[in-house]
Amino acid sequence: MKKFERLQGLVAPLDRANVDTDLIIPKQFLKSIKRTGFGPNLFDELRYLDEGYPGQDASSRPLNPDFVLNQSRYRGAQVLLARRNFGCGSSREHAPWALDDFGFRAVIAPSFADIFYNNSFKNGILLITLDEETVERLFQETEASEGYRLDVDLERQQLTTPGGETITFEVDPFRKHCLLEGLDDIGLTLEQSGAIHDFERRHRAARPWLFRDA
Amino acid sequence: MASQTLYDKLWAQHLVTQRDDGSALIYIDRHLLHEVTSPQAFEGLRLAGRKPWRRDANLATPDHNVPTTLKERSAGNAGILDDVSRIQVETLDANCESFDIEEFRINDERQGIVHVVGPEQGATLPGMTVVCGDSHTATHGAFAALSHGIGTSEVEHVLATQCLIAQKMKNMQVRVEGKLGLGVTAKDIVLAIIGRIGTAGGTGYAIEFAGSAIRELSMEGRMTICNMAIEAGARVGLVAVDDHTIDYLKGRPYAPSTEQWSAAVEAWRDLVSDDGAHFDKIVELDAAEIEPQVTWGTSPEMVVNVSAEVPDPAGAADETVTQGMTRALEYMGLSAGQKITDIQLDKVFIGSCTNSRIEDLREAAKVAKGRKVADNIQLAMVVPGSGLVKRLAEAEGLDKIFVEAGFEWREPGCSMCLAMNADKLGAGERCASTSNRNFEGRQGYGGRTHLVSPAMAAAAAIEGHFVDVREYDYDRGNAREMSA
Numbered sequence: 001m002k003k004f005e006r007l008q009g010l011v012a013p014l015d016r017a018n019v020d021t022d023l024i025i026p027k028q029f030l031k032s033i034k035r036t037g038f039g040p041n042l043f044d045e046l047r048y049l050d051e052g053y054p055g056q057d058a059s060s061r062p063l064n065p066d067f068v069l070n071q072s073r074y075r076g077a078q079v080l081l082a083r084r085n086f087g088c089g090s091s092r093e094h095a096p097w098a099l100d101d102f103g104f105r106a107v108i109a110p111s112f113a114d115i116f117y118n119n120s121f122k123n124g125i126l127l128i129t130l131d132e133e134t135v136e137r138l139f140q141e142t143e144a145s146e147g148y149r150l151d152v153d154l155e156r157q158q159l160t161t162p163g164g165e166t167i168t169f170e171v172d173p174f175r176k177h178c179l180l181e182g183l184d185d186i187g188l189t190l191e192q193s194g195a196i197h198d199f200e201r202r203h204r205a206a207r208p209w210l211f212r213d214a
Numbered sequence: 215m216a217s218q219t220l221y222d223k224l225w226a227q228h229l230v231t232q233r234d235d236g237s238a239l240i241y242i243d244r245h246l247l248h249e250v251t252s253p254q255a256f257e258g259l260r261l262a263g264r265k266p267w268r269r270d271a272n273l274a275t276p277d278h279n280v281p282t283t284l285k286e287r288s289a290g291n292a293g294i295l296d297d298v299s300r301i302q303v304e305t306l307d308a309n310c311e312s313f314d315i316e317e318f319r320i321n322d323e324r325q326g327i328v329h330v331v332g333p334e335q336g337a338t339l340p341g342m343t344v345v346c347g348d349s350h351t352a353t354h355g356a357f358a359a360l361s362h363g364i365g366t367s368e369v370e371h372v373l374a375t376q377c378l379i380a381q382k383m384k385n386m387q388v389r390v391e392g393k394l395g396l397g398v399t400a401k402d403i404v405l406a407i408i409g410r411i412g413t414a415g416g417t418g419y420a421i422e423f424a425g426s427a428i429r430e431l432s433m434e435g436r437m438t439i440c441n442m443a444i445e446a447g448a449r450v451g452l453v454a455v456d457d458h459t460i461d462y463l464k465g466r467p468y469a470p471s472t473e474q475w476s477a478a479v480e481a482w483r484d485l486v487s488d489d490g491a492h493f494d495k496i497v498e499l500d501a502a503e504i505e506p507q508v509t510w511g512t513s514p515e516m517v518v519n520v521s522a523e524v525p526d527p528a529g530a531a532d533e534t535v536t537q538g539m540t541r542a543l544e545y546m547g548l549s550a551g552q553k554i555t556d557i558q559l560d561k562v563f564i565g566s567c568t569n570s571r572i573e574d575l576r577e578a579a580k581v582a583k584g585r586k587v588a589d590n591i592q593l594a595m596v597v598p599g600s601g602l603v604k605r606l607a608e609a610e611g612l613d614k615i616f617v618e619a620g621f622e623w624r625e626p627g628c629s630m631c632l633a634m635n636a637d638k639l640g641a642g643e644r645c646a647s648t649s650n651r652n653f654e655g656r657q658g659y660g661g662r663t664h665l666v667s668p669a670m671a672a673a674a675a676i677e678g679h680f681v682d683v684r685e686y687d688y689d690r691g692n693a694r695e696m697s698a
Contacts, residue, residue: 015537016537016538016541017534017535017537017538018413018414018513018538020513020651020653022632022651022653022654022655022656023653023654023655026655026659027632027633027634027656028634030250030251030278030634031250031279031296031298031299031301031302031634032298033253033254033257033301033302033305034254035254035257035366045654045655045659051641051659051660054298055298083534084414084534085413085414085417085447088413088414088447089349089444089651089653090348090349090632090651091251091347091348091349091351091363091364091365092250092251092365093251093254093347093365093366093367096365111414111417113414113417113447114417114418114447114449115349115362115363115364115365115444115449118364118365118368119365119366119367119368122365122367122368123367172235172236172237172381173235173236174233174235174236174237174379175237177235185371185379186262186264186370186371186374186375189239189371189374189375189377189379190374190375192230192231192239193375195230195231195239196230196239196241196267196375196376196377199230199241200241200268200376203227203228203241207341207478207481208474209339209469209470209471209474209477209478210243210339210341210342211270212270212468213270
């Protein structure tokens, strides 16, 4: 996994609650057997005026001029500002893959769905949960001033606005550590192989019916 | 020892290591795989030179991309006309072959929707941890198994280590007491629950469904309820073990052998929440007050009683909700105040991991029996959840009832629940669906989905618009006895 480096990211506001992972990346793009290349189809149904298909050249498709990410002032955005319950629905990891491929490094919202939360951290995307009032204020500031950037400092767990205000955020220590170091958590878990084998022996002895080869 | 909830017990029984920072390593007993969320995980294993930790914990079947027409299905994988879909299914076959994982392939009679197949085979057992790269893995919690959806990185992690890095969730109990009205089903219970707590109401929680109305449900009904826990934001839905659980599992292919059966049952009997166990949140519903439910919007929480009208966004709690409701009405082509029973439909879908089991098909068939699908319905389809469900339904003559009424009787798969195969809605088409998600575009680009129970879907197909099945004249039989 790539490391999360401190960033000065342009912020794009997506003013909509309950954004589900079907909306983030529609099902027809889930047929890919790769992890990359989902960026052109991020928010496909919001971004384009026509229906998208896998393998198509997205550059020739009609863009929805009303969609926020199609506005030139948000081009190159790395921080997505969103509303409550972002990432609900399907467990598709294609959603963070698409956000990552598009260029987003962090998402800020009042709340996130559980599976999406896990999936994002596994892909080096930082999710920042802030209270509704703060998020509302960031929406207003972002919309009011073109080129609005946030300084995102994971190490210190703080955001700094262009006006110099700092906002601290919570993140669990294990996820923070993995993100800062870019750790492969399978490798980390396999360092505990001994403990897993011990557990497995006890578990099998207590509940042999859970092991079909027993 | 202090009183524990069912979730606390399952967690404790699978805890390998607990880290100081709150994260833990939990052991996974059963890992179900399908073609959509596994290829990148297998590729990751291959690139790192890793092998599955425990081969027999895994079970795979293709379900999302498979065609459901007999003509295409009879050609096996070659019958999948969409190249990208076919490659995905072939990739699952190849990966299972090279990593020596058991798979029910496209035309194996045991193939089906992974969440129908697991329990049907007895591959889902009480006291297990069950994961799958699919959010509807919550389904398996009906068996008092700690079950939830995971992402593809976690699929790879489970394959490689037999463990998951997890954090303990909070406990919620949703208690449904009393007797359901005739014609009101498990689907209506869970939609009513989601309507009450919202799509994020269960975020961070494992929900245990309890109370006399839940105890009375068949295993199929309990699976319907746990299946949609994720639609209330909860990754985990659970129901405690009782006789229904044990009776359902007896004799299934992957269930414990005769020698192990009584020890297993004895252990399973303890898979209930202790008296006095602490829940962080308790929600109570009166079963008698639950009406048949119909969703009107683009989130499962946008749901009302069939006797109600489409709600007015102006009455919403805050500006964000008002905006969401307004956008949903526009997408759905509905206006506030419209009666639900006046909503005319174009298509009807009976199927999905929520409602494609034998009891669901029996319910729908009872409504359809001796009637005809309305002229304005362009397509009414019934998609059984597995090859074995299909065979059983055919043995009971349900297929004939459906076909005579004008429904199409299809081959098993996820089908139009998420429209990854050829079964989909066209733009603007309106569908009564027994599936689980009414998100924008879910059943097809621009498609409009209303979530309902199988009986409600069948009645809507016959009348061409929604009707209250409680007032509908059909032989209800005794659904509870039949399914027990």
